Amino acid sequence: MNDKQLTSILNARSVKPTAMRLLVLDMLAQQEAASSLSDLEEQFDKVDKVTLYRTLKTFEQHKIIHSIDDGTGSAKYALCSEGCECNPGDLHVHFHCQVCKRTFCLTDYTIPAVNLPHKFVLKEMNMVMKGLCEDCAG
Amino acid sequence: MNDKQLTSILNARSVKPTAMRLLVLDMLAQQEAASSLSDLEEQFDKVDKVTLYRTLKTFEQHKIIHSIDDGTGSAKYALCSEGCECNPGDLHVHFHCQVCKRTFCLTDYTIPAVNLPHKFVLKEMNMVMKGLCEDCAG
């Protein structure tokens, strides 16, 4: 993705397009699986972990990325689709491969509805499937 | 639950019923919501966190309890139902209340099936709903 496109994503979410943010956004856009803070840190020649951390926080707050709790103990991050508001209706299932350890957004798989007990109010959901991904299932 | 019942639960899962284990199991049986290590620690007058930790690990390995990753950063534990083998089929949905911070087992709500993309193999699942529990929804 070119600089113009990256900048416009940030602008659309009212996040100032600093050099650092453009770099991080670009890197996120290149990933095929969701990335942890450490994953991203490794892919930079030199970057401050805390700045990266805060950049991700900012992105998350402005719905540029969403964080995924796949149960591994380290949060993963992936780009939100354009116009995503991270509402329960927008949410998709995530898949964590136990072999290659990658976590994928199954963006076409919406989380099935569960009707809760009486009076419970639903605000958020998290659904993670674990097993073998297509590459590892052989 | 009386000592005899607690002992038989442990025996049924081949876990030696030590004084400590009986105490912990009794405490778990009294909870209406899933408990974290710290939750349990607070409820004892005096207990070593590591011993408590290892007791929970042992219980989990022997399927006396299951652990719940509700996304709060601290694992919660709750008793398994009798004869539970923690298979994908046995699994139920969990609900975390964002107000009172309690996490509940919705034992009657099985996780709905999602048919994964071609070649993906499912081994485990985790589904957590978040929002307001019946007490907090008012």
Place this chain on the structure above:
DNA sequence: AAAAGACATGCAACCGATTTGCAAAGTTTA
């Protein structure tokens, strides 16, 4: 019963992921 073995417990210290504090650098505003 004494010795040996096996398992359980307690305390200290470590670990990885995340978060905070604070000062320096960079930007925007007046």
Place this chain on the structure above:
DNA sequence: TAAACTTTGCAAATCGGTTGCATGTCTTTT
């Protein structure tokens, strides 16, 4: 330009979870 605000970098703290190791307890063997 000077003040005000935001972003960045480095150090250090926090937090939940985990490991190492010595001690205690209970069981089995001699």
